Amino acid sequence: MVYCGKPSRGCQMCRTRRIKCDETKPTCNQCAKSHRQCPGYKDEFDLIFRNETKATERRAQKAGKKASISSGTFRIVGRESISSVSSDGSLSPAIKHAIKSPLEMAIIPAIEIPVDAKASCHFVSNFVLVPRQGTTRGFMDYLVPLLRAEPPDGHLQHAFNACALASLGNRVASNSVNFQEKAYTEYSKALAGTNTALRHPEGSRSDATLAAVLMLGMFENITAKQMGDFAWGSHVEGAIQIVKARGRKQLRTKTGLLLFIAVRTQLIIHTLTSGKAPIMGAEWWLNDAVKDESAAACQRINLKTSELRAEVNRVMMGVSRSPENLELMLALMRRAQQLDQEAMTWMKSLPDHWQYRTLCWEDNVPGGDFSRAEVFPGRVDVYADFWIASVWNMVRTARLILSSVAVRCAAWVCSPVDYRTTPEYATAARTSVDMITDVIASVPYHLGWHAKRRHLFDNESLSGFACGEEDGMKGLAGYFLTWPLACVMNQDYVSDAQRQWITGRLRYIGDELGIRYAHILSQLQIRIPSMLIRRDGLMAQPYPMGHNFVKLMSAKMPPTAGYTMNPLQQREAMQKEYAEKRKAELLDKASGGSSSPDEVKSVAQKWLTV
Numbered sequence: 001m002v003y004c005g006k007p008s009r010g011c012q013m014c015r016t017r018r019i020k021c022d023e024t025k026p027t028c029n030q031c032a033k034s035h036r037q038c039p040g041y042k043d044e045f046d047l048i049f050r051n052e053t054k055a056t057e058r059r060a061q062k063a064g065k066k067a068s069i070s071s072g073t074f075r076i077v078g079r080e081s082i083s084s085v086s087s088d089g090s091l092s093p094a095i096k097h098a099i100k101s102p103l104e105m106a107i108i109p110a111i112e113i114p115v116d117a118k119a120s121c122h123f124v125s126n127f128v129l130v131p132r133q134g135t136t137r138g139f140m141d142y143l144v145p146l147l148r149a150e151p152p153d154g155h156l157q158h159a160f161n162a163c164a165l166a167s168l169g170n171r172v173a174s175n176s177v178n179f180q181e182k183a184y185t186e187y188s189k190a191l192a193g194t195n196t197a198l199r200h201p202e203g204s205r206s207d208a209t210l211a212a213v214l215m216l217g218m219f220e221n222i223t224a225k226q227m228g229d230f231a232w233g234s235h236v237e238g239a240i241q242i243v244k245a246r247g248r249k250q251l252r253t254k255t256g257l258l259l260f261i262a263v264r265t266q267l268i269i270h271t272l273t274s275g276k277a278p279i280m281g282a283e284w285w286l287n288d289a290v291k292d293e294s295a296a297a298c299q300r301i302n303l304k305t306s307e308l309r310a311e312v313n314r315v316m317m318g319v320s321r322s323p324e325n326l327e328l329m330l331a332l333m334r335r336a337q338q339l340d341q342e343a344m345t346w347m348k349s350l351p352d353h354w355q356y357r358t359l360c361w362e363d364n365v366p367g368g369d370f371s372r373a374e375v376f377p378g379r380v381d382v383y384a385d386f387w388i389a390s391v392w393n394m395v396r397t398a399r400l401i402l403s404s405v406a407v408r409c410a411a412w413v414c415s416p417v418d419y420r421t422t423p424e425y426a427t428a429a430r431t432s433v434d435m436i437t438d439v440i441a442s443v444p445y446h447l448g449w450h451a452k453r454r455h456l457f458d459n460e461s462l463s464g465f466a467c468g469e470e471d472g473m474k475g476l477a478g479y480f481l482t483w484p485l486a487c488v489m490n491q492d493y494v495s496d497a498q499r500q501w502i503t504g505r506l507r508y509i510g511d512e513l514g515i516r517y518a519h520i521l522s523q524l525q526i527r528i529p530s531m532l533i534r535r536d537g538l539m540a541q542p543y544p545m546g547h548n549f550v551k552l553m554s555a556k557m558p559p560t561a562g563y564t565m566n567p568l569q570q571r572e573a574m575q576k577e578y579a580e581k582r583k584a585e586l587l588d589k590a591s592g593g594s595s596s597p598d599e600v601k602s603v604a605q606k607w608l609t610v
Contacts, residue, residue, distance in 0.1 A: 009021075123160070123168070124144070129387055142255045159216050162186035210243065214239055222517070275309060312332055329413050343402070371503060374447070376443075380449065386446065386474070389446060393439055446481050447473065447509075473512060490524060
């Protein structure tokens with residue numbers, strides 16, 4: 001790579017004509033005035049750095065070719081001139097030794113690139129998605145400008161290095177480099193630097209500090225060590241508090257808006273997995289913070305879904321069965337159905353470049369092993385880019401959660417009648433099966449299946465990675481897929497073959513794309529909504545106003561001989577003990593057995609909120 005100095009950011013046509021470009025996008029006014037077709041603008045990374053490897057090879061080959069066809073007499077240092085041609089017309093041994101072939105001349109000694117530089121390039125080419133045509137936004141496209149302004153020993157740089165080394169170490173094997181040790185060294189420095197910055201009023205509200213906290217959370221997902229999910233959640237909650245302290249003025253800058261949207265995206269996943277309501281409410285996160293109308297509408301649906309789910313959890317745990325509470329539960333069910341209608345409207349009203357299309361249908365399962373198949377039998381869909389595909393899957397997971405909320409409310413209302421006989425369950429089952437099919441059909445696109453079959457379609461990507469090849473397997477695709485796949489895998493409506501295939505894809509993401517958190521998710525045995533309905537029955541108070549009745553009677557009824565509690569207190573204690581035992585059994589089943597790792601149990605406990 002050769003540094004090209006201060007770059008000209010003008011379009012290629014103006015640079016060729018040697019005139020000043022006004023850099024208007026998507027086409028400059030100079031080309032428009034002269035009725036020329038504007039070829040657009042180069043990527044900023046390509047402007048600053050130029051790959052000279054091919055040019056150097058061509059020069060070496062040219063030099064070798066000249067040497068091979070030069071005159072028949074050569075002078076070797078320290079000897080007299082000798083003839084290059086022997087009596088039989090062949091080259092003499094001395095000349096053969098002195099002359100190198102064009103291939104040998106083209107061989108250039110390998111340049112030793114530091115491991116940190118390799119890791120940085122690997123991370124940027126796998127996770128930093130930049131928009132190309134101004135019609136969509138990327139992912140972490142704020143990172144490169146912030147790193148340029150960051151000192152080499154800054155906390156953001158250390159957080160970036162930690163993620164880069166961990167990601168590269170997960171995907172390559174090296175006997176000479178301990179990537180894990182280097183990554184955790186950088187992680188420790190990033191934590192220390194971030195904590196120092198948070199103690200200063202200005203540093204705690206800077207773009208670099210907020211970006212560093214987001215990178216630390218990403219590090220937890222990449223490495224997925226014990227209790228890593230809780231560490232990710234704590235980093236997300238820390239980022240939320242920083243955004244809250246920064247106030248609305250952070251939205252005035254491009255970088256501030258991009259960071260705000262990035263935190264909002266992490267907030268959605270955190271609230272949906274933990275069952276908590278978004279801090280400061282959904283509207284606070286949406287007002288004046290819209291970069292893409294379609295994406296913002298999707299995030300509004302997800303935020304409203306997380307609010308509704310948190311409210312349902314709170315009501316299920318604290319109310320008793322009464323006419324008033326039955327009406328409350330029916331109202332919550334209607335809200336879930338209305339939100340699902342909004343999601344359907346969003347899906348039907350998207351612009352053309354947001355639409356996906358079915359590339360082909362596949363029915364081949366090599367060896368009958370679904371866990372190793374690239375494609376599940378059925379559709380294979382393609383999208384404009386990874387980011388649009390991820391937004392589609394976010395709204396699909398929201399609809400799955402809304403369906404489970406509606407079924408839980410119906411089960412609470414109709415108990416003890418079997419909830420599977422209700423029309424709400426039938427509607428939820430149809431919706432869930434459709435969403436499961438759509439998510440599964442998007443997985444081959446994420447994991448690069450289409451890249452080997454470019455001849456099947458002509459698709460202009462709306463965004464691309466900051467550097468590297470576009471058609472390789474990208475870590476970002478696995479990062480986007482872990483949450484939708486985990487949500488789909490744990491649905492009651494998934495077939496055994498689909499669950500086996502999804503488990504295999506999660507393991508593939510963990511092994512091949514380096515997102516180790518996918519391994520934890522692949523081991524979950526949660527079933528939604530059936531396990532949540534069982535949990536709701538354990539959490540609800542079995543007797544209306546029972547606690548007040550105990551308070552009234554405990555003073556008048558002495559404890560039975562040999563006991564320290566009166567009969568009502570004894571019965572309540574026995575019921576509590578029974579409920580705790582059933583919750584422990586439910587958690588054990590959801591995590592795959594008592595021998596499952598602690599990190600799997602912690603994730604299952606968070607999902608079930610038991």
